[in-house]
Amino acid sequence: MNFKNDMPLTVRRAIEVMGIFFLGWIIVLGRDLLAPMLMAFFLSIMLLPLYRFFRKNKFPETLAIGTTLLVLVLVVGLIIWFFSFQISNLISDFPVIQANVTQHLRSLSAWVESISPVSTEEQTNFISEQSNRILGYLGNMLSGAATSITGIFVFLGLVPIYIFLLLFYKNLLLRFVFFWFPSSNHENVEDTMREMEIIIKSYLFGLLIQVSYMTVLLGGILMIIGIKHALLIGVIFAFLNLIPYVGALLGNIIGVLLTLASSSELWPILTVLGVIAAVQFLDNNILMPRIVGSKVKINALATIVGVIVGGEIAGVIGMFLSLPVIAVLKVIFDRTENFKQWGILFGDERPTESPMHEPALREESEHVDRQLERENDIEPTRAGGR
Template sequence: MNGMPLTVRRSIEIMGLFFLGWFIVLAKGLLTPLLLAFFISIMLMPLYRFFAKYKLPDALAIIISILSMVVVFGLIIWFFSVQIGNLISDFPVIRKNVTLHLNALSAWVENHSPFSTTEQLNFIREQSDKLLGYTGTILSGAAGSVTSVVVLLGLLPIYIFLVMFYKNLLLRFVFFWFPKEQHHKVEETLQEMQVIIKSYLFGLLIQVSYMTVLLGGILLLIGIKHALLIGLIFAFLNLIPYIGALIGNIIGVLLTLASSSELWPVFAVLGTITFVQFLDNNILMPRIVGSKVRLNALATIVGVIVGGEIAGVAGMFLSLPVLAVLKVVFDRTEQFKQWGVLFGDERPERSPMEEPLFRKKSSRVRKMLERENKVEPPQK
């Protein structure tokens, strides 16, 4: 491989990426629960080690760890269902407020456009008929999605148990892929991957908790109805980079409009979300997750979109930890170091077209970029 011309090596890499992507798309039904199980297993390892320290059998320690996870997620689902129940109980008020806002919008459109109220009603009726025509397709797709979720939830605990039970066998399999002289480097890479995944996923759990409490609590103090539900929905959607925050803002505004006959609560919700996001992005989250791996915004957005196309919402959630793991591997592999540069946030202040120094893959250039961008260097 090293004796091949550079163009041939790059062509083989691109072909390999193409076939890898093709395989991932074809096997997404198998890979999605496996990846989820892998990441959750790493999160549960501290709990498993705690139980194993008291001489519990491996299988029992793993089962107790999984049950603890099920209890936590069960409490989250219960809390969410209670908030949804409160929303449903307010349905008569919501219908009244929605009608009020629609009438106000209709009057504004009539005053500022040539469309009369009758024309607006005809337009709404036509769009409603089209929407009803799509109902069958949407319901069939939703039924398929529900089936996929049920299968995923059924397989996930089994995969988690098996990944944790056979962890030593899987590690031995990984080491068999590399010559003995590279085992020390492989061990460092695996340890760094574990640290990054744990810090990232535990950071997300902490983020969901404080975002729900902080956002929901402030909105509750202001007097916004369904404040905790808005906080919970936004906290979970915020886990999807960039796109999730936008959707969370839209849902927050719609819930507020439906629950209030006035407009000031909408501005209060938007202002509170902006304030909480500023605290989260600039103060809280960097201190919790740290800066061990920094991904640039372009790679993040593309990763989220590709993950969503491949595996839906689960793919969006998985995109960032997968990119972080890939960057760790690429940074420690001389052959694929350029891909680590593509994913990273170590941005040169000057163009490589003008500064030939930035065209090199030397460690001196890497340290200079890390220092300029305040990036924590990989652990040795």
């Protein structure tokens, strides 16, 4: 092995890894600034068609941006009103919920006493001790509630400001991007940015449609069956389902807890779980693939790691943003000669044969890339190949 020839590549890979480390460090330190900016970036891409519609109809630029933001505020306001209305209904049923919870606890206590030597009095003492601990823990959490609420209001206040500025200065920002690259690469840069816009809009509009039909479908079916707080279960599951893998599990747990608290019988719980499973199967295998499409596929490993890292960096917002961020990074990596291996790591273009036995899979090949896209049912969006 010739180490002299390998040394530049080794140094380059080491610099890449160090760059990733320091980039992650910067993101963690600046997450309070970057999270609203990143959210504003994706929302501004999503709002571009509406902004262009107003500009096409001779709206002044500032008025077009302001009207676009007004539409966004109205939509978010309707979502908040819907949540508030459903939660107020839940609070009004609190006496019934309290009675049902008490009944379930008595049934559980009798069952535990029948299979173990623990008496009802011992169970009551244990529950009291644990309740005091939980209340103490909740007290500590509530002590920082003011800071959290302040952070949420700051976040919600910064996002529309960032959206306005990103739309207002979009041409300046695009010129800034082109100046980073030599003229010979400008066509490739333009194709990359157009592809990113298509993928982001496709993904975010797909999520918006998904939340709508999941709420109507799941909430409607549960309402027809006669489950209390059906729409609240539907909308909570629809939003949590946007978080890959983890969200569906949390949505099932919350749906069961709401049903358990609202009903004194067991059959509604089984019904809710069955309906959620059926709707989720329909969503994952039929509806969502047709709505979002398959222009970019992210493998399950990269998705799970991205959700965990996003949650650690920016909480729930980071978990929501993890998948579109990975998708954008994959588009950039796929079009960058020095970072294509990272695009392969994020992608789902899984070869059927091992590169240990197929030398063609070890090196860059346009023919092999297209074959892998066909095998994995991925729509090529790049003009002129890679």
